[in-house]
Amino acid sequence: MKYNFDEIIDRRGTSCLKYDFGMKRKGRSDLLPMWVADMDFKLPDEILEDLHKRIDHGIFGYTDPLDDYFEALNHWFSTRYGYTVKPEWVTLGACLVYGVHISVQAFTQPGDGVMVMQPVYYPFSEAIKQNGRKLVNCQLKYDGAYSIDFEKMEKQMKEENVKVLIFCSPHNPVGRVWTKEELEKVGDLCLKYDVIWMVDEIHCDFVFPGHKFTSVFNLDEKYQKNLAMYTSPGKTFNVAGLQSANIIIPNPELRAKFKQANTSAGYSQANVMGQVAIKSCYTKGAEWVDQLVEYIWGNVCYMKDFVEKNFPKAHFVDPDGTYLTWVDFSGYGLSDEDLEHLMVEEAKLWLDSGAIFGPETKQFERFNLGCPRSVVEQAMKQLKAAFDARGL
Numbered sequence: 001m002k003y004n005f006d007e008i009i010d011r012r013g014t015s016c017l018k019y020d021f022g023m024k025r026k027g028r029s030d031l032l033p034m035w036v037a038d039m040d041f042k043l044p045d046e047i048l049e050d051l052h053k054r055i056d057h058g059i060f061g062y063t064d065p066l067d068d069y070f071e072a073l074n075h076w077f078s079t080r081y082g083y084t085v086k087p088e089w090v091t092l093g094a095c096l097v098y099g100v101h102i103s104v105q106a107f108t109q110p111g112d113g114v115m116v117m118q119p120v121y122y123p124f125s126e127a128i129k130q131n132g133r134k135l136v137n138c139q140l141k142y143d144g145a146y147s148i149d150f151e152k153m154e155k156q157m158k159e160e161n162v163k164v165l166i167f168c169s170p171h172n173p174v175g176r177v178w179t180k181e182e183l184e185k186v187g188d189l190c191l192k193y194d195v196i197w198m199v200d201e202i203h204c205d206f207v208f209p210g211h212k213f214t215s216v217f218n219l220d221e222k223y224q225k226n227l228a229m230y231t232s233p234g235k236t237f238n239v240a241g242l243q244s245a246n247i248i249i250p251n252p253e254l255r256a257k258f259k260q261a262n263t264s265a266g267y268s269q270a271n272v273m274g275q276v277a278i279k280s281c282y283t284k285g286a287e288w289v290d291q292l293v294e295y296i297w298g299n300v301c302y303m304k305d306f307v308e309k310n311f312p313k314a315h316f317v318d319p320d321g322t323y324l325t326w327v328d329f330s331g332y333g334l335s336d337e338d339l340e341h342l343m344v345e346e347a348k349l350w351l352d353s354g355a356i357f358g359p360e361t362k363q364f365e366r367f368n369l370g371c372p373r374s375v376v377e378q379a380m381k382q383l384k385a386a387f388d389a390r391g392l
């Protein structure tokens, strides 16, 4: 490989949420952090050079995207996924979660139903609850693998005043990369019941062999009537700290509603370094991402093999994509508290407990594999030692 993803880079002392503030929050420094979706890899030189160049200019005033910004977005979207968007469809935002909150405010009224499919990235539920909307959960079906409960979705859309569906594609934490057919079925239900389809595609670049990412912009144009798509290189290039996202809304009426709420929130110009990063990542980062995804796939295969050999009562949910893995420990029959104790106090791992993604997945743990292989190996070693010590 041209790029070295094995390198361990000390992130402590860099105001890093995953290590510094994370540790401060937990009040300890002995845990191996594999929680928040933040990777431990350094950007390649070709992108760092662009950031350095902009810093050397020395002036960091207000900014507004020019043509080259939209050309960079479309370069990425077209070369990797075969679609383009019109520049006027795109609104810049501080981050995806910000865009989701603003959209919930813009597209719904207090008390309206907003659908999510748990287990799912928990800030979706927070955006619904914090804005006084009603959370309608169309729980994913689970039989060792995950699928969408279309029957339930239709019933809820019909009966529960659902105005918006917040949809994660690919799906964090279960790792599903939805097929074109699944997306069309969801899109058809949204059209039928006049539900605005908010689609978060932030994990789109992490797709494993045998699977293919389909963007909502690869689907028939009819779905664009009530569509809002959210994306950024935040996960792919780990530039979340540069606080930049793109909210893409083709329908002008829907877009006007979003822009109105965005302006009311006081947001005006985007982050200048974020824009430099987006342009550079999306025009120069393809080879790095290809190798990164291959590396992460190696991490996933390593962990799957280890879990299957060493934790016979656990179930490793095969991910189609993302750098997150999702493991079901319910087979061990531990209480929720005991499982948490085992992970934190005995295995000394800081994971994201399944409880935060929905009430039905307290026996699951989410592992972040966006790290050097040796870190995954160390985590598995610690987990095995903890299970062995208990004779599990």
Ligand SMILES: Cc1ncc(COP(=O)(O)O)c(C=O)c1O
Binding pocket: 036, 037, 094, 095, 096, 097, 098, 121, 168, 172, 200, 202, 203, 232, 234, 240, 244, 245
């Ligand atoms: C599905 C999903 N959406 C959004 C985000 C966060 O995006 P941002 O940092 O731009 O708010 C994450 C981060 O983990 C995520 O997994």
